[in-house]
Amino acid sequence: xxxxxxxxxxxxxxxxxxxxxxxxxxxxxxxxxxxxxxxxxxxxxxxxxxxxxxxxxxxxxxxxxxxxxxxxxxxxxxxxxxxxxxxxxxxxxxxxxxxxxxxxxxxxxxxxxxxxxxxxxxxxxxxxxxxxxxxxxxxxxxxxxxxxxxxxxxxxxxxxxxxxxxxxxxxxx
Numbered sequence: 804x805x806x807x808x809x810x811x812x813x814x815x816x817x818x819x820x821x822x823x824x825x826x827x828x829x830x831x832x833x834x835x836x837x838x839x840x841x842x843x844x845x846x847x848x849x850x851x852x853x854x855x856x857x858x859x860x861x862x863x864x865x866x867x868x869x870x871x872x873x874x875x876x877x878x879x880x881x882x883x884x885x886x887x888x889x890x891x892x893x894x895x896x897x898x899x900x901x902x903x904x905x906x907x908x909x910x911x912x913x914x915x916x917x918x919x920x921x922x923x924x925x926x927x928x929x930x931x932x933x934x935x936x937x938x939x940x941x942x943x944x945x946x947x948x949x950x951x952x953x954x955x956x957x958x959x960x961x962x963x964x965x966x967x968x969x970x971x972x973x974x975x976x
Contacts, residue, residue: 810852813852813853813856814856818856818857819856819857819860819861820860820861821857822854822856822857822858822860822861823861823902823906824854824857824858824861824862824902824905824906824910825861825862825910825911825916826858826862826865826909826910826911827909827910827911828864828884829883829884829885830862830865830881830882830883830884830909831864831865831866831882831883831884832865832866832867832868832881832882833858833865833866833867833868833879833880833881833882834867834868834869834870834879834880834881834882835847835850835851835855835867835868835869835870835877835879836870836873836874836877836878836879836880837851837869837870837871837874837877837893838871838872838874838875838877839871839872842895843876843877843894843895844877844894846877846893846895846896846897846898846900846901847877847893847896847898847901849897849898850893850898850901850902851869853898854898854901854902855867855869876892876894877892877893877894878890878891878892878893878894879891879893879901879905881905881909889908889909891904891905891908929946950962
């Protein structure tokens with residue numbers, strides 16, 4: 804894929820996955836109000852330019868709206884699922900400070916992220932079986948090299964319980 808446009812590095816998968824802000828599930832909408840000129844909005848402009856793509860990639864369920872030149876001072880507003888609004892003033896802050904602040908107030912904690920990762924790994928573990936909704940495989944017979952499922956291919960007589968019991972009774976009689 805050709806690297807065209809302004810700062811094409813922002814659209815690479817490596818850059819997008821480096822974002823570390825993952826919002827709590829209660830965050831539904833994020834609005835960014837900033838100005839395209841002026842010293843007060845410099846950090847907000849850089850935040851929009853460099854950090855918003857990463858946030859969008861890591862939080863696909865969050866709607867992000869940008870409002871340019873509609874306010875005298877830059878701010879972020881988050882709309883939560885319970886109707887609450889969180890207002891964050893970003894005047895005279897750098898994009899790193901803004902990122903750290905929203906990560907602290909509305910981002911998932913490291914413990915929560917680690918717990919979710921463990922659960923995701925647990926579900927994708929190849930040794931678990933069950934309904935497809937929760938596990939990778941429904942039956943042991945889906946693994947290469949295992950005995951095929953008796954629903955599709957009949958088992959040899961030597962592997963059936965009834966045949967073994969009959970042979971045992973014949974030998975003892």
